[in-house]
Amino acid sequence: MTDKDFRPLLVELATGVWRLRTKVEAGTQDPDRLLKSLARQLDSLNDALTEAGVVVQSHTGERFDAGQSVEVVAYAPSAAVRHETVTETITPTVYLDGKLAQLGQIVVAIPEVQP
Structure with a gap:
């Protein structure tokens, strides 16, 4: 994808962010209705990224593999896990x-x- 190919995607993302900001700033809608509207807009933005060849991967909840192409920011002992597990994605791949x-x-x- 060349730089020129990114223009339509950037325009669509900019419009989507504007729509999200407008909906949140208005804040006059019923909270359930606002949440559904925001979810639809986020789905639309995600679809635009996918169509442009962009894949965003969250790792939260995945079993950790030391061979993964990720940066581990911290390890945290937990009684709730039996194997190394990603508990938070700080930035996605x-x-x-x-x-x-x-x-x-x-x-x-x-x-x-366990002692």
Whole structure:
């Protein structure tokens, strides 16, 4: 994808962000209606990214593998896990046309050692 190809995507993203901001700032809608409207707009933005070849990968809830292409920001002992598990995605891994564009940053829970 060349720089020129990004223009329509950037315009669509800018419009979507404007719509989201407008809806949130108005704040006059019923909260349930506002939430549904925001969810629809987020789905639309996600679809635009997907159509442009952008894949955004969250790692939260995944079993951690030391060979993953991610940066571990912290390890946190937890009695709630039996194996290393990603408990938080700080930044997602992003691919552009199948190529790594951004390395994800994560927090990993590790099983607590029983005395």
